[in-house]
Amino acid sequence: MLAHFVVDFDPFAFRFPEGWGIEGVRWYGLSYLAGFVIALLLFNYYYKKGKSPFNPDDNSSLITYLLFGVIIGGRLGYMLFYDFGNFVSNPLSALEIWRGGMASHGGFIGCVVAMILFARSRKASFWEVSDIVVISCAPGIFLGRLANFVNGELWGKISDVPWAMIFPNSAPRAELAYIAARHPSQLYEAFAEGILIFAILQWRFWKSKLPAGRLSGEFLSIYAVVRVVCEIFREPDVGVAPILGLSRGTFYSIITFAAGVAIIVYSNRKARRGAAEK
Numbered sequence: 545m546l547a548h549f550v551v552d553f554d555p556f557a558f559r560f561p562e563g564w565g566i567e568g569v570r571w572y573g574l575s576y577l578a579g580f581v582i583a584l585l586l587f588n589y590y591y592k593k594g595k596s597p598f599n600p601d602d603n604s605s606l607i608t609y610l611l612f613g614v615i616i617g618g619r620l621g622y623m624l625f626y627d628f629g630n631f632v633s634n635p636l637s638a639l640e641i642w643r644g645g646m647a648s649h650g651g652f653i654g655c656v657v658a659m660i661l662f663a664r665s666r667k668a669s670f671w672e673v674s675d676i677v678v679i680s681c682a683p684g685i686f687l688g689r690l691a692n693f694v695n696g697e698l699w700g701k702i703s704d705v706p707w708a709m710i711f712p713n714s715a716p717r718a719e720l721a722y723i724a725a726r727h728p729s730q731l732y733e734a735f736a737e738g739i740l741i742f743a744i745l746q747w748r749f750w751k752s753k754l755p756a757g758r759l760s761g762e763f764l765s766i767y768a769v770v771r772v773v774c775e776i777f778r779e780p781d782v783g784v785a786p787i788l789g790l791s792r793g794t795f796y797s798i799i800t801f802a803a804g805v806a807i808i809v810y811s812n813r814k815a816r817r818g819a820a821e822k
Contacts, residue, residue, distance in 0.1 A: 548725040550710040553694045575691040576614075579684020580607055586680040595749070596676050597668070606662050610677065613658025614651045621650010648685070648737075648771075649796045652764075655681075671757035671811070678763035679745040686738020693730035700727025700777045714779075729778040736770035755815030757807055764804030768797040 559568035587603035590596035598606065623630070659677060663670040692698045699711040708725035715723045745763060748754065775794045780786065787795040 548708055548710045550712065551693065551696045551699075551728070552712050553696070555695045570691075571694045572688075572691040575687035576684070579681070579687050580611055582683045583607065583610070583677075583680040587676060590676060597672065598666075598676065602666060605665070606673070606677075609658040609662045610655060613654035613656075615654070617654015617657065618647055618651035621647035621653060624650070649793075649800065652800070669756055671760060675749075675754075675756060675759040678760050679742075679749050682738050682742035682745070686734050686742070689730050689734035689738060693728065693734070698730055698781075699779055700729030700732070701779050703727045703777075726779065727777040729774060732777055733771075733774045736774055737767060740770065741766055755811045757811035757814070761804045761807030761809075761811055764800050764807065766804075768801035768804060771797045771800075 553571075555570050555572065556568040557571050557574055560566055584603055584607045587596065587598065587606065588600050591599055591603065655677065656674075659673045660670060662668075663673045696711050696713045699714055702724040703726055705727065707728065709728045710723055710725055712723065714726065741763065744766060745759060748759060748762065772794050775791050775797070778791075778793070780791045786792070790798075
């Protein structure tokens with residue numbers, strides 16, 4: 545009988561002594577921190593290479609805006625999209641970010657608000673800001689999905705593929721020997737949403753002269769497609785009802801895809817009008 549790998553890591557990178565009031569620092573939190581650090585390094589690299597109008601001081605401010613946008617948007621998005629009942633009964637639970645529970649689509653909305661505020665503060669084009677951000681966020685998404693894997697959460701559907709894994713949290717611990725193996729969907733998402741999207745957008749950014757907003761639209765469209773594919777292998781969250789027969793992730797991704805296409809069309813039309821006026 546094939547022995548499946550058991551995903552049973554310690555979610556804490558390190559723990560504090562008892563009595564400190566805080567249990568420790570989770571890999572989940574470190575993944576977010578590392579994602580923002582990588583994004584800041586990329587922002588500064590783009591400026592150094594003449595591909596971004598934002599200097600290091602601007603970039604530090606932008607990261608601060610995005611930090612609050614992602615955390616607030618991601619957390620509120622999770623509570624509203626996936627845990628609305630608990631949010632209504634206990635609104636303060638939205639502040640319990642150390643417990644996990646972040647929605648990528650909510651994080652996108654938070655990012656959009658943050659970019660609007662930053663663009664206004666610098667009197668810059670929103671699409672200029674957005675294009676720089678979307679080509680830099682995939683490493684953070686990659687690390688976040690790896691953290692989901694380490695936490696043993698957001699597991700995949702039951703499967704008999706050779707690489708299927710056991711996620712103890714998917715059933716009572718007492719029944720570990722009887723828990724079915726599942727797709728490691730977090731790793732699929734880490735590759736598709738992180739590595740694949742990063743490679744595609746970096747290639748587009750460095751090799752092509754694109755109108756403002758085009759990369760933003762492509763990011764949303766590509767992300768939506770790969771997320772829908774990954775949803776095929778991912779077990780829907782317990783207690784989260786589907787919408788029109790679709791998982792919440794798939795339903796929200798369809799909206800995301802439509803938004804991406806609309807931005808691409810808008811970007812192309814605006815570029816053509818600008819060329820005609822010259």
